[in-house]
Amino acid sequence: MDALIQAIETTPIIDHHAHNLLLASDLDDHDFMAVTSEATGSALKFASSTLAHLRALKQLSGILKCEPTWDAVNGALKVKRKEPDNAWARKCFHGIETVLIDDGLDPSSVYSYDWHDQLTRSKCKRIVRIEKVAEEIMTDQLEKHRGLAPGERVNFQEQFISRFTATVEEAVSDPEVAGFKSVICYRVGLKIPAFDGDAEVIPLSIEDLEKLSLRLEDERLNPYLVHLTAKASWTDNFAQLQRFLDQEPSVQFLRLQWLDYTNTLRLRILPIKQALRMFSEGRFIGIVEAVLGLLQPDIICPGFSATDEYTLYPQFGSTYTLGPSDPSFSFRRQVLTPTSEPGLRLGSRKGYATVQCEFRKKNGEELQVCPRTSLRKQVEKAGTHGVEFLVGYEIEVVFMSIEMKDGEFNYGGIPIDEGHAWSTARALHSDSLMDVMETIFEKFERAGLTLEQFHPESSAGQFEFILGPLSPVLAVDALVAAKEIIQSAAANAGMRATLFPKPAPGAIGTGAHTHMSFTPAHHWEMFYAGVLKHLRAISAFSYSNDASYERVADGVWAGSTWITWGTQNRETPLRRIEGSHFEIRCVDGLSNPFLFLAAIIGAGVQGILDQEPLEMKDCPNDPSTITAKEREELGITKQFPKSISEALGYLEADEQLRHVLSNSAVENYLAVKRAESKMLQEMEPLVPENIKLFELMDNRLLGFSGVLAYHDHDKPLLAVNDVPSPGNDVGDTQWLK
Numbered sequence: 001m002d003a004l005i006q007a008i009e010t011t012p013i014i015d016h017h018a019h020n021l022l023l024a025s026d027l028d029d030h031d032f033m034a035v036t037s038e039a040t041g042s043a044l045k046f047a048s049s050t051l052a053h054l055r056a057l058k059q060l061s062g063i064l065k066c067e068p069t070w071d072a073v074n075g076a077l078k079v080k081r082k083e084p085d086n087a088w089a090r091k092c093f094h095g096i097e098t099v100l101i102d103d104g105l106d107p108s109s110v111y112s113y114d115w116h117d118q119l120t121r122s123k124c125k126r127i128v129r130i131e132k133v134a135e136e137i138m139t140d141q142l143e144k145h146r147g148l149a150p151g152e153r154v155n156f157q158e159q160f161i162s163r164f165t166a167t168v169e170e171a172v173s174d175p176e177v178a179g180f181k182s183v184i185c186y187r188v189g190l191k192i193p194a195f196d197g198d199a200e201v202i203p204l205s206i207e208d209l210e211k212l213s214l215r216l217e218d219e220r221l222n223p224y225l226v227h228l229t230a231k232a233s234w235t236d237n238f239a240q241l242q243r244f245l246d247q248e249p250s251v252q253f254l255r256l257q258w259l260d261y262t263n264t265l266r267l268r269i270l271p272i273k274q275a276l277r278m279f280s281e282g283r284f285i286g287i288v289e290a291v292l293g294l295l296q297p298d299i300i301c302p303g304f305s306a307t308d309e310y311t312l313y314p315q316f317g318s319t320y321t322l323g324p325s326d327p328s329f330s331f332r333r334q335v336l337t338p339t340s341e342p343g344l345r346l347g348s349r350k351g352y353a354t355v356q357c358e359f360r361k362k363n364g365e366e367l368q369v370c371p372r373t374s375l376r377k378q379v380e381k382a383g384t385h386g387v388e389f390l391v392g393y394e395i396e397v398v399f400m401s402i403e404m405k406d407g408e409f410n411y412g413g414i415p416i417d418e419g420h421a422w423s424t425a426r427a428l429h430s431d432s433l434m435d436v437m438e439t440i441f442e443k444f445e446r447a448g449l450t451l452e453q454f455h456p457e458s459s460a461g462q463f464e465f466i467l468g469p470l471s472p473v474l475a476v477d478a479l480v481a482a483k484e485i486i487q488s489a490a491a492n493a494g495m496r497a498t499l500f501p502k503p504a505p506g507a508i509g510t511g512a513h514t515h516m517s518f519t520p521a522h523h524w525e526m527f528y529a530g531v532l533k534h535l536r537a538i539s540a541f542s543y544s545n546d547a548s549y550e551r552v553a554d555g556v557w558a559g560s561t562w563i564t565w566g567t568q569n570r571e572t573p574l575r576r577i578e579g580s581h582f583e584i585r586c587v588d589g590l591s592n593p594f595l596f597l598a599a600i601i602g603a604g605v606q607g608i609l610d611q612e613p614l615e616m617k618d619c620p621n622d623p624s625t626i627t628a629k630e631r632e633e634l635g636i637t638k639q640f641p642k643s644i645s646e647a648l649g650y651l652e653a654d655e656q657l658r659h660v661l662s663n664s665a666v667e668n669y670l671a672v673k674r675a676e677s678k679m680l681q682e683m684e685p686l687v688p689e690n691i692k693l694f695e696l697m698d699n700r701l702l703g704f705s706g707v708l709a710y711h712d713h714d715k716p717l718l719a720v721n722d723v724p725s726p727g728n729d730v731g732d733t734q735w736l737k
Contacts, residue, residue: 013096016100020101033053033070036050089119098123100126100127101126102126102127103126122385126178127177127178128177129180129182135212142206165228240316248346250350252272253271254270254314256285257354258358258371261293268285286362287312288308288309289307290305292668309362312358343473343474346447368664369668371594374594378472379473385605386520391469391472392475394464394467394514396511397464397498397589398499420460427463436493441454449467449485450468452466453466454466467479472601499590512588514596515584516600526614529615533607536647538603539650542584543587544590544592557585559586560573560623561624563636565619571621574586595669602657606660619634619636645674645677651669
């Protein structure tokens with residue numbers, strides 16, 4: 001019961017089956033009795049004896065504090081409606097998050113759908129009734145064919161379908177439209193035949209047009225329109241691929257990619273002709289359901305099965321991003337608009353394009369356990385509350401040379417490793433290394449990725465690439481593409497690029513610092529409070545491997561072992577930069593960025609919804625260097641876990657975060673990461689006498705470019721620089737304040 005109460009209290013109320021409110025001037029034209037009954041005409045007089053009416057009478061008379069008679073209620077309501085600022089309507093709508101409005105009724109007698117925004121916490125959206133669309137087109141057709149003799153028939157199907165499809169496609173692209181609605185069950189029933197794209201033309205007489213323009217009710221036409229609408233919803237996404245190929249005719253292959261729970265990038269490759277043929281027919285690739293329960297060497301985790309399939313849906317261009325600034329806001333707010341940079345882009349190899357995908361059930365239903373879907377749903381939830389984000393990444397990576405020794409690959413120092421330090425020019429003296437850097441830049445440009453800058457970092461062979469800010473889902477799509485380009489460019493040059501958190505025991509670690517800003521900016525304290533409240537549980541996503549905890553330390557610019565925040569303090573996990581722009585420093589390259597960012601946004605938005613107070617004070621120093629009393633005065637009382645096992649325990653126990661992310665996704669993640677940790681612990685231990693860098697299981701164990709690190713005492717493989725990196729800011733002027 002407690003779980004049910006919690007769900008009721010925390011789940012936003014969305015009225016998704018509503019019509020516009022009547023204009024005040026039109027209220028008296030309608031019998032008020034109709035609010036409690038579907039009856040019309042003379043039948044309406046019997047509504048007063050129904051349970052629905054008697055219950056409404058009791059509730060309304062109680063709220064209005066009047067006699068429990070319908071006349072008394074009606075009279076009291078007339079007084080209430082005269083109160084200023086729509087006070088009665090606001091009271092009725094109190095607690096409702098948003099309303100999705102079927103505004104297909106007579107627009108002359110009702111308020112517009114966006115008028116209702118003043119009554120709800122989040123902006124209202126439209127639901128398009130497809131029968132209304134069709135009836136309006138029928139009315140136009142009727143006017144064109146008024147001269148026909150009675151009984152004479154006209155073949156209008158081609159023009160009608162063209163107009164109907166165009167209207168639906170326009171609605172699909174309209175951010176104000178939340179979905180479509182059909183009343184087919186009231187017209188011809190729900191026994192809908194399979195779609196027939198080659199259906200015969202339906203000849204109609206002038207009398208048919210007159211009838212259908214008033215009420216679309218035809219056993220052939222109604223189901224056909226339902227199918228056309230469903231097809232158009234996918235076609236808009238597929239059209240992005242066609243437009244992309246018109247601009248990039250050299251593409252021969254399409255990579256359908258996804259990140260699993262171990263942060264392994266997996267894919268299917270389609271010849272482009274096959275891709276076009278499949279998607280134009282509405283066919284997709286099926287992937288075994290165990291795909292989200294696989295470890296790096298393709299071991300199925302306990303609790304997962306090799307039976308049944310998910311459907312792999314490519315996301316060509318259905319994501320929205322933040323557009324031009326809206327001058328009506330005092331802060332630099334961005335407007336949500338259809339993206340011009342979808343997840344579809346040129347790949348790291350010529351002739352290839354890549355697109356990130358999401359998993360769905362066979363019936364098209366979204367899966368909460370899909371990592372990309374998980375992030376998208378958190379962004380959409382935030383959007384319903386008026387919160388919008390920009391995200392940018394600092395990609396830290398270490399380049400290593402490869403040599404064959406005793407039949408095994410060995411990874412060693414870079415071509416120039418002497419004098420390599422943070423932002424030093426000497427780190428760029430290797431032509432072979434700079435060739436790789438320039439190749440990376442060229443491929444970034446071809447892929448539509450914005451590289452703001454790059455520079456040497458502290459460890460030998462370590463560099464940082466800074467990507468420009470995008471909306472969250474697109475930012476992660478861009479991060480995935482950028483990592484793949486970096487890795488492939490290094491491999492083609494006979495090098496290895498690794499994001500491993502601690503590639504050498506004494507060297508500065510490698511992080512994956514994430515920049516974020518959001519609007520409205522004044523919510524930043526509640527957002528921080530929400531994140532800090534759950535940060536130990538979130539570390540199961542950000543520090544997702546036992547190797548991650550080798551980097552978690554104090555005094556080395558790694559984000560501290562303490563849970564805290566600080567303004568321009570690089571020794572805190574949350575570094576506030578300016579306004580709502582902050583940097584998350586407690587994350588490395590082994591984490592799945594979709595899941596990690598979903599957890600951050602989910603926890604932060606929940607903090608806003610709960611109006612969570614930021615009780616922890618701004619930390620001005622390295623929290624490890626101040627006294628316990630000073631930490632207590634700042635509200636710094638908790639530290640990060642010491643292992644992935646401990647972090648997973650915090651995640652498992654965090655009921656609110658589990659609810660925010662969905663229990664099914666968290667349970668999947670816990671199962672996979674525990675199985676992964678057990679697999680690693682059962683491997684042969686790493687012994688100091690045989691310390692070297694090596695690749696495990698063809699680089700599948702630790703994600704994109706993970707390697708296990710050892711140091712050979714006789715031959716240093718990496719120069720160790722103990723001077724910590726001061727880091728770097730992503731172009732602050734572009735961030736939301």
